[in-house]
Amino acid sequence: MKVLLLENVKGLGKAGEVKEVADGYARNYLIPRGMAVPATPENLSQAEYKKRIQEAKMKRLAEDMQALAEALSEITLTFKVKVGEKDKLFGSITNAEIALALERQLGRPFDKHKVELEEPIKQLGIYSVPIRLMPGLVAQVRVVVEKED
Structure with a gap:
C-alpha cells in the first residue's frame, strides 16, 4: 500500500514522502496514529498545496531575516x-x-x-x-x- 507520510517516521522516511509499505503496517500502525494517510490523488494534491504554502512562508521568513x-x-x-x-x-x-x-x-x-x-x-x-x-x-x-x- 502506498502512503503519504504526515510526519518523519524513523526507518521509513520524512514527512511529505510517498512510501510503499505493508498493508497491515499502514492500516494498523501508521494511519491510526496520524503518521500517514493513503496516497490518494486528493491527499497528494492537498500535501502538494501545503508544501507550496510552507515554502512561501519560508521564503518570506528568509527575506525578513x-x-x-x-x-x-x-x-x-x-x-x-x-x-x-x-x-x-x-x-x-x-x-x-x-x-x-x-x-x-x-x-x-x-x-x-x-x-x-x-x-x-x-x-x-x-x-x-x-x-x-x-x-x-x-x-x-x-x-x-x-x-x-
Whole structure:
C-alpha cells in the first residue's frame, strides 16, 4: 500500500514522502496514529498545496531575516559600566543583556539564544557579537563597552 507520510517516521522516511509499505503496517500502525494517510490523488494534491504554502512562508521568513540581518549590522550597542582595577568590569555583559538592548533598539522581542556570545564580556572595548537569525544566516552586532562616568 502506498502512503503519504504526515510526519518523519524513523526507518521509513520524512514527512511529505510517498512510501510503499505493508498493508497491515499502514492500516494498523501508521494511519491510526496520524503518521500517514493513503496516497490518494486528493491527499497528494492537498500535501502538494501545503508544501507550496510552507515554502512561501519560508521564503518570506528568509527575506525578513535577511532584512533584519542588514539592520543589525548597522546597530551599535553601547554599555556604560562600572569598572575596577585594570578596567575590569564589575560583573559582565551577557547574551541576555545584549538581547534586551536589541529588543529596546528594534522595538520587538529578541531571543537571547540567538546571541552567540562565547563567554560574557568582562573588559572594556569594542566587540563584534554574532547573532544567529536562522541556519546559514549570522549577523554581526557591534558592542561598545565604556567606563561609566
